[in-house]
Amino acid sequence: MRIRTWAMPLALAGASGALLLGAWALGGGGLAAFAAEPxxxxxxxxxxxMFLAGPLAARRIGDINAKGGKHLKRQDGMIFLSMGLSLALGVASPLSDAAGVGTLPGGAALRWCGLGLYALGGMLMIWAPMYLGRYFSTRVTIQENHRLVTDGPFALMRHPRYAGCLYWGLGLPLVFLSLPGLAAAVLYGLTFVWRIRDEERLLAAHFGPQWAAYAARTRRVVPFVF
Known part of the structure; x- marks a missing residue:
């Protein structure tokens, strides 16, 4: 694989690491204190x-801008809001943990639960787009010759990528026992409520009975629950 294929993922990985460690340092923490909790x-x-797996996912997915087909333009702004809130929780979580402000009870056990959620979310955020292949889009879109995918991760829930984002967003502040980060995660999660509502209306209108049958036997983001 060419070096330039890895350039962006490497840059994003470095930037995300710098963001977390920078916020930790801003809260008054040092590297030794950061590593004190595994x-x-x-x-x-x-x-x-997660970021280094990006090139592998990119080989399977289609045009993420989805120039063809129908998409809901009113959802485009929600993407930027979600990105902004994800940055906010990425800063607030380590900063508050380092400063000892707004700490959640639960100790190491809650941190490990958060890490599990975070890792599961990251896996779903990569697996779902890879499984969709050319049908994947960052927009709420019906592409040309679109097929309703109901197997793989989509057999477990209707929106596995959004589920991954939600698990990731919840897991991050839990690792840092951060109440401010958790508040940002709730706001981040709410952006997906509107997105899921619009996407399901679009899919129901396009696929009709096929979508109705699929929706009747699956849940949105938590298998067997919701």
Missing amino acids: ARPLLLAVTMA
Whole structure:
């Protein structure tokens, strides 16, 4: 694989690591204190792995801008809002943990639960787009000759990528026992409520009975629950 294929993922991995460690330092923490809780450096390692898996996913997915077909333009702004809130929780979580402000109860056990959620979210965020292939889009879109995918991760839930984003967003502040980060994660999660609502209306209108049958036997983001 060409070096330039890895340039962007490497840059994003470095930037995400710098963001987390920079926010930690801003809160008054040092590297030794960061490593004192093993869940924190492991979260950093999972974050690096997520971005470095990007080139593998990119080989399978289609045009993420989805120039063809129908898409809901009103959702385009929600993408930027989600990105902004993800940055906010990425800063607030390590900063508050380092400063000892707004700390959640639960200790190491909650940190490890958060790491598990974070890693599961990262896996779904990569697996779902790879499985969709050319049908994947960052927009709420019906592409030309679109097929309703109901197997793989989509057999477990209707929106596995959004589920991954939600698990990731919840897991991050839990690793840092951060109440401010958790508040940002809730706002981040709410952006997907509107996105899921619009996407399901679009899919129902396009696929009709096929979508209705699929929706009747699956849940949105938590298998067997919701």
